[in-house]
Amino acid sequence: MTTVHTHDADAGGGASGVENFDVNDASLNRFDLVREGARRDGVEIVHYAPRFPAPGTKAEKRVERSIALLLTLSGLLGFGFVAAYIWWPFHYEAGANPSKLYTPLLGLGLGGSLFLLGAAIILWAKKLLPDEIAVQDRHDGASPRDEQALTGATMLNLVDETGIRRRPLLKAAFLLPAGALGLAAVAPLVGALIKNPNSPEPILLNTGWNPKNNNGNKVRLTREDGTPIRPEDVSVGGQMTVFPGIPHGATNVWADSPVLLIQLREADAQRLRGSIALAMANDPESRPVEGMWGNFVAYSKICTHAGCPASLYEQQTNRLLCPCHQSQFLITDQAKPIFGPATRRLPMLPLELEDGLFVAKSDFLEAIGPAYWERP
């Protein structure tokens, strides 16, 4: 930096304005040119002073040393990052071992290096670059009126040149290809993407428990590993997550099918039977399912709110809690929602015993999971 002098607006050496400014005037120093350039850009540098008017003071040296130190540390950490990246063991191993430090070391190296570099640059900018205040004109507001008028005329003329207003036939005819190509643009997207939820079969109504997924045989209740379940496998008051005993029954292919099989305590089972009987009496046409087998009952695990697994089972209160938005379902009242945003019961899977093993009497009698417009 050659400019050690303080330049203040009133002390502009010789620069006298755009008209009679001579760039080749030998008496001008470089800063005079800078200031003139800025002026032509609508910028007035009103204050411009070196941070350290007397070069080489202790304070200045100190700043220089701090910046150099930051840069050195930044460089060292950067090399540290590369070294660790190459030589530190990185494969996962169980237990406490050096590989656990791999990612933290990389973070320290890279992050530290970048951070210190940034700090050095900012320190440089704040402590060593000249202190300046510049004022720029905004030139805000709209373009001059006549400019607006000229552009407006040009644009209107553009429309006239095409003569589209005078030629209604062409206007009408033009709409055809425009419309057609518009449709052509969306057709591939829509045509390829759209899938009918009800054809070839209503996928939202069909779960893995439908006998047609099992060659017309009733579907067994199975554990995740595919083994069937006998009544004695579930303790009184206990519960078990079960899946349809069909190929991939326990995978996400049948994401709509997981069921919670519960053996109720005698009193609770009585209560549930009462609830079902009452509902049947009130409206024989309605949905309640006589789906219990003994004291066993099975509910869809898919929350009727938004589809999370509603399966935090509270034995004391006989509630199923969904962890997503905390809907709570009362098991002894046909899984009626009693708190939270869910509005509908968890559908019941009708149970039966075949050869001592649990099977589903039929598919669920209603759509499981979240509601939708035409959900029956």
Place this chain on the structure above:
Amino acid sequence: MTPAKTNRRRRLDLAKVPEATAQGIDERFQVATPLRRVFNKVFPDHWSFMLGEIALYSFITLLLTGTFLALFFDPSMAETTYDGSYAPLRGIEMSKAYETSLNISFDVRGGLIMRQMHHWAALLFMAAIVIHMFRIFFTGAFRKPRELNWIIGLSLFWLGLTEGFAGYSLPDDALSGTGLRIADAIVLSIPLVGSWVATSLFGGEFPATEILPRLYILHVFLVPGIILALIVVHIGLVVKQKHTQWPGPGRTNHNVVGIRMFPGFAAKGGGFFMIVFGVIALLGGLLQINPIWLFGPYKTAVVSAGSQPDWYVMFLDGSTRLMPAWDIHIPLGDGYTIPAIFWPTLVLPGLLTVLPMLYPFIEARLRRDKQAHHLLQRPRDVPARTALGAMAIGFYLVLVLSGANDVIAEAFDISLNATTWAGRIGILLVPPIAYYLTYRICLGLQQHDREVLVHGVETGIIRRLPDGRFMEVHQPLAPADAHGHGALDYAGAPVPKKMNRLGAIAPAVRGFFFPIEKPATPALPPAATPVSPAVPPQQLEDAGTQQH
């Protein structure tokens, strides 16, 4: 050139190379004037103007780390059996997407830090956008002529949220799948076409096998492309319309006071980028985030209690939790349903998009304000707007807290249902209370400013009047007028409230263990201080000497 060289090959004069190159370039592209204009562009300086920069730098970090991840990630939902380094999951069936995410975490050199940096950068990106938006709102920077940039900014928030949600879904761990399951339910809830849209998006019944590849192309190409384009327009508009500035000495609605782009502003910006990048790298290396290997692959039947989305989605989770169980049944034909979840997850975000976008126009209409504004307003000076903003933040915070109500109930051992009810009541009560309090606080702060402008700064000097009363001596901010008052007009600019702000006290001597410079003399020596005639000179002399 010396004559001796003329008939031979001209020797390259190294010192002349830059000049010759510059000349050559200008001959071809005529860049001298526009380039200088860029160098000379003036930027105002204020810490709150860096919030947008943080968002920009996080986005650049996202592009860099995301591209690295994309080299090793496969969004396929095909089932495979894990056989990588992470022993606890070996032999488990999972999707290719989850497997490759595990590989990035355990078998790709430096993959884990990239994943974690990517995730931290996403959180920071959204946080910076939100705080930046608050800054714009509370200072009135959205007013004419900057309405379009306000709209672009809001779009960037929603695009960022979409992008983040898509990214969060990609690894196909238990949390990803849970989020997608809920997204499916949300789409299903759209009246009339919900089941069609959901089936089409997922390519079948949830989860089917299409959704991850589709989210992937959204996540690595479409949405980042749109975000990038909008950022370019956003910043282009800032350059074109020039930055707003705080009111202050010499600052008007028609100028920008600050430093030139080069070297000062560019150096600070570049340094700040390094710092943001560095902080993200430190976070990514030192603080674990989204440890997908602990969650396991997504299985519909597996519960994940305490599962939380990323913070920027949490307010929607909260609104979903608070929504009462109000399905609307339409008894036509077989009967139709508008599920309750439709309102908090689709209608609410819709309102939260449209209303803020219209806000600049609504405010201008109400104030009958057609002016262009380049000077910012202090929040206290526009109490109604500030209070409205506080109200929105109150609303938002209740939703965010409700999104974590199970965690809160657990941590403080409160009944879960009580926290839900607290949220339901809070969402109605907190916003109006926030409005009222903020409005009063704004007026109070204004009042205090006015007081200082009229009476001056408290000096801490107590004086006893001849009649025995005590009063505090005030230092007026302006020379006294004919009535002996030094009142200044209220200008919406910060008002000094301490004597050392007036230069009455020498600035602190610098140096940690020993002074590195001579203590400066006070800018205004006590004798030269503008003195209110109400205070005898003697008194001020005393005040001056007390400092030594």
